[in-house]
Amino acid sequence: MTSVLVTGGAGFLGSHLCERLLAAGHRVLCLDNLSTGSRANIERLHGDFEFIEHDLINPIRLDAEKVYHLACPASPVHYQSNPVRTVKTNVLGTMNMLGLARRTGARILLASTSEVYGDPKVSPQSEDYLGNVNQLGPRACYDEGKRIAETLMMEYHREHGVDVRIARIFNTYGPRMAPDDGRVVSNFILAALRGEPLRLYGGGRQSRSFCYVDDLIGGLVSLMEYRGELRHQPFNLGNPHEISIRELAETILRLTGSSSPIVDGPAQPDDPGRRCPDITRARAELGFAPGTALEAGLQRTIDYFRACA
Ligand code: UDP
Numbered sequence: 538m539t540s541v542l543v544t545g546g547a548g549f550l551g552s553h554l555c556e557r558l559l560a561a562g563h564r565v566l567c568l569d570n571l572s573t574g575s576r577a578n579i580e581r582l583h584g585d586f587e588f589i590e591h592d593l594i595n596p597i598r599l600d601a602e603k604v605y606h607l608a609c610p611a612s613p614v615h616y617q618s619n620p621v622r623t624v625k626t627n628v629l630g631t632m633n634m635l636g637l638a639r640r641t642g643a644r645i646l647l648a649s650t651s652e653v654y655g656d657p658k659v660s661p662q663s664e665d666y667l668g669n670v671n672q673l674g675p676r677a678c679y680d681e682g683k684r685i686a687e688t689l690m691m692e693y694h695r696e697h698g699v700d701v702r703i704a705r706i707f708n709t710y711g712p713r714m715a716p717d718d719g720r721v722v723s724n725f726i727l728a729a730l731r732g733e734p735l736r737l738y739g740g741g742r743q744s745r746s747f748c749y750v751d752d753l754i755g756g757l758v759s760l761m762e763y764r765g766e767l768r769h770q771p772f773n774l775g776n777p778h779e780i781s782i783r784e785l786a787e788t789i790l791r792l793t794g795s796s797s798p799i800v801d802g803p804a805q806p807d808d809p810g811r812r813c814p815d816i817t818r819a820r821a822e823l824g825f826a827p828g829t830a831l832e833a834g835l836q837r838t839i840d841y842f843r844a845c846a
Pocket residue numbers: 612613708719720721722724725736737738739741743745782802805808809
C-alpha cells in the first residue's frame with residue numbers, strides 16, 4: 538500500500554483520481570481548499586481516505602510517497618476571477634509541494650496544461666513546441682503560472698534530485714464537471730437540457746480535442762508509474778480527435794434531442810484558435826490509448842447532468 542497525496546483532490550479530475558487510487562488499494566490523502574472543488578465530489582469515496590481542507594499557498598507538513606499536484610482552478614472563468622491568487626497557487630503552491638517531495642523523497646507529478654502552448658502556431662502540438670503565450674493577456678495568470686510551475690519542477694529535479702513527472706493535460710470532460718464551471722462541454726449540455734441557447738464565442742470555428750475523464754486518469758497513473766528514460770520530460774495527455782466548437786454544439790444537440798438554438802456569443806480575448814495534442818510520446822512510452830469515442834463520453838456526461846437536474 539502506497540500513501541498518495543492528491544492536491545486538488547476534491548475537484549473534477551482530482552476526485553476521479555482519488556477514486557482510482559483507492560480502488561487500487563492505496564492510502565489517499567486529499568488536499569483541497571474547496572475554491573472550485575466540492576465535498577460532494579468526494580463524499581462517496583470509501584477506503585483508506587482522508588480529506589484535509591487546506592490552501593496550498595500556505596506550507597503544510599505531511600508525509601507521502603507519491604504526490605499528484607493538481608490544485609489550481611482550471612476553467613477560464615475561475616482562474617480569471619482572482620488572477621493574482623491563480624499565480625500564487627501555481628508558484629507558492631508548487632514550491633510548497635516540491636519542498637514536501639524533497640523532504641520526504643516522494644515522487645511528484647504536476648498537472649500542467651495544454652495552455653502552456655498558448656494560441657499555438659503549429660498543430661498538433663508536440664511536447665517540444667515552445668508555445669505562443671501572451672504574458673500580458675487575461676489567460677496569462679494560468680498559462681504563465683503553469684509554465685513557471687513546470688520550470689520549478691525541472692529545477693527541483695536538476696538542483697535537488699526530486700523525482701518529477703509533468704503531465705500536459707488537454708481539454709477533459711465527463712461526469713462531475715462543475716455545472717458553473719463555464720466550460721464549453723458543461724455549458725452546452727446544460728443549455729441543451731434546459732432548452733436555452735448554446736452560445737458560440739467568437740463564431741465557433743475554433744477547435745478543441747476532448748478527452749474522456751477515465752482515459753485521462755489512466756494516463757496520469759501510467760505517467761506516475763513510468764520509469765523510462767523520458768520520465769522527467771513533459772507528456773501530452775489528451776485525445777487527438779479534434780473538432781470545432783460549432784460541431785461540438787451540433788453533436789450535443791443531436792445526442793440530447795434538444796431543439797435549443799445555436800447563437801453567436803462574444804469572442805473571448807486570447808482564445809486559442811486550435812488545440813490538438815500530439816500524443817506520440819505518451820502512446821509509445823506509456824501505452825496511452827484514449828479509447829473513449831467523443832459521442833460515447835458525451836452520452837455518459839449528458840446522463841450525469843440529467844440525473845443532477
Ligand atoms: N466556448 C463557447 N461557448 C461556451 C463556452 C466556451 O463557445 O459557452 C468556447 C471557448 O471560447 C473556447 C472553447 O469553447 O474557444 C473551449 O472553452 P473552455 O472554456 O471549455 O476551455 P479552454 O478555452 O480552456 O480550452
